[in-house]
Amino acid sequence: MKDVKKWLPGALISIALIAAILYFVDFGAMMAAIRSANYYFLAGAMALSFVWMLGRAKVWQTLLRDKPAYREVLFATGEGYLLNNFLPFRLGEIGRAFLLSRKSGMQFGEILPTIFIERSVDLAFSAALLLAALPFVAGAEDSKSVGIIVGLAVVVGLMAMYFVARNNQWALEVFHKLSARWPSLQKFGGSFLESFFAGLGVLTDGWLFLRFLFWMTLDWAIALLNYYLILRAFFPQAQWIWGFFILGAAAFGGAIPSLPGAVGTFDGAIVGALTLFTGDQSTALAAALAARFYNYLNSGVIGGIGLLREGQTLTGIYQQIKDFRKKDE
Template sequence: MSPEATASWKRAVPGLVISVGALALVFALSDTTALWDALRRMPARTWLTAAGLLALSLALRAAAWQRLLGQRVSWPDAFWALDAGYLVNNVIPFRAGEATRALLIAPKAGVSFWYALSTVLVERLLDVIMLAGMLVSTLPWVLDLPWARRTSWGFGGAALAALLALMFAARHREAIATRIAPWQEAQAGWKRTLARWLTAFLNGLDALTHPAALAAVVGLMALSWSAQVVAYWLTLRALVPQASMLWAAFALGSVGMGIAVPSAPGGVGVMEGVIVFVLGALGVEASVALAYALVMHGVYYLVTGILGWIGVTVYGVAWSDLLAQARGQ
């Protein structure tokens, strides 16, 4: 094994340990018979509907990314590159699929890899803001506790501050770029790297300087997340009839924030652990919550796997080459 591969595996070990530990814990909390019964109660039409809604969510996300790229590419180009990136994220840790998306789309858009990557970073920052907003809007309602309301205000303030900072950076990106330009000649390597990343990030804010483009991106991202909320809700109701859409939004928001924790590719273990914990706080038995988590994770892998493989085929890239490029970024 090459030194680079050895170093990559060493970096992945903490995430793998966390994933294995989380899976061991949730299965230990569950009863095998009850888990199997819950899985058998899930109608095929329910998870197929969830799969369709997830595909719709990806389609809307691709449209938002297309606008972040200044509509330099067609929607199909953005959609298949995005799906290929999700597939890579399923098999390689450290969100390597984000680099894959940038590598595939950059030649189509006629921009540099770093410019393309910056649009992905902006998209992910908007994700964090929206997920925080999702938690803010649901936490006080699903957990009627004093600390829940205080926590929701904290999340809300952080999300608002992040959005305002993003808008400020978009408006003043040229002035900020001028200030950090000397860092690119600095002796310290970390400073040159930081300058490169900041410059790329600022380039990705270009589309957000236009109010109409900003509104379109935010609106499409909101619709994308809404489709996932509906998918989570319909699936949850098949196992927990009294579950409200607020429960689904709370679970999805928690998962979205929770998978920021280091884990195996695809958030294996962490997603299951977060859902079992969150639904447990709402009174759902651990075996039922785990069955729900396994179904939703399975649907995610099914949709992103199929669409991602089609995306790789559409772009005509060998799978081995794609993985090698993703690891090298």
């Protein structure tokens, strides 16, 4: 029952959006759009989806201060995205930290905050893209307040993490005072927080954080080009600003609670955003399915190779993560 309460809200959101898509989309028109798509553009987008994954691994390795080998970070990144596609509760984020900790020598608690930082900055980029595109999008005025709220929340969150990282000794002392009545919690929590604060230390290293922002900006530029090629494959009249808005919307859709793989939310965000430009829900769904297919493809290939190298399976990793979480509770 406890697990049901966790996944039910996301499942309801996904189901509602899937139902809306099924109601509005003409599947005959969607299939016609797929058959008539420009496959040269789609081939370019497919190649870029793998380049994006290579860049995403470099982003994460930079946050990890280049301690793990790039190859191990790349496979762990692919494994994490693969897990997110099939497992609930976005366990891929915990999963990639867990998997990398077993093969890099870094502690789980040191790796985890780098994922928080990465995801927070992702939200900032998606909010910036939405806000940059809004003046060119009719009927999307409500997105402005969402973008501003998310952007402010990200800034506040990063500032809070920076404060804790700069004052980690004070934060540890406060924790030890508050947890004095529970020795077991104090013992585990103290060691975990020490490694967690070490991971947050990237925020206090100005040059390292600038390197991270460089790779992150480059990776988002690759994603923008990728989405633009997908849009051009289905909508020859597509403009660059469409890519800004659709990519930002897709990133928000992927962050909303949902079924595994952001089923419904990711697709609904792209279809809704594209419909504002074109009024064509059916062709918009064809473009959304292409973007989804590439997400499955790059994570399936890179993550699948990683799991095979380590003799792991999705179900096996899921059970190990559950056991790991229970041990730490």
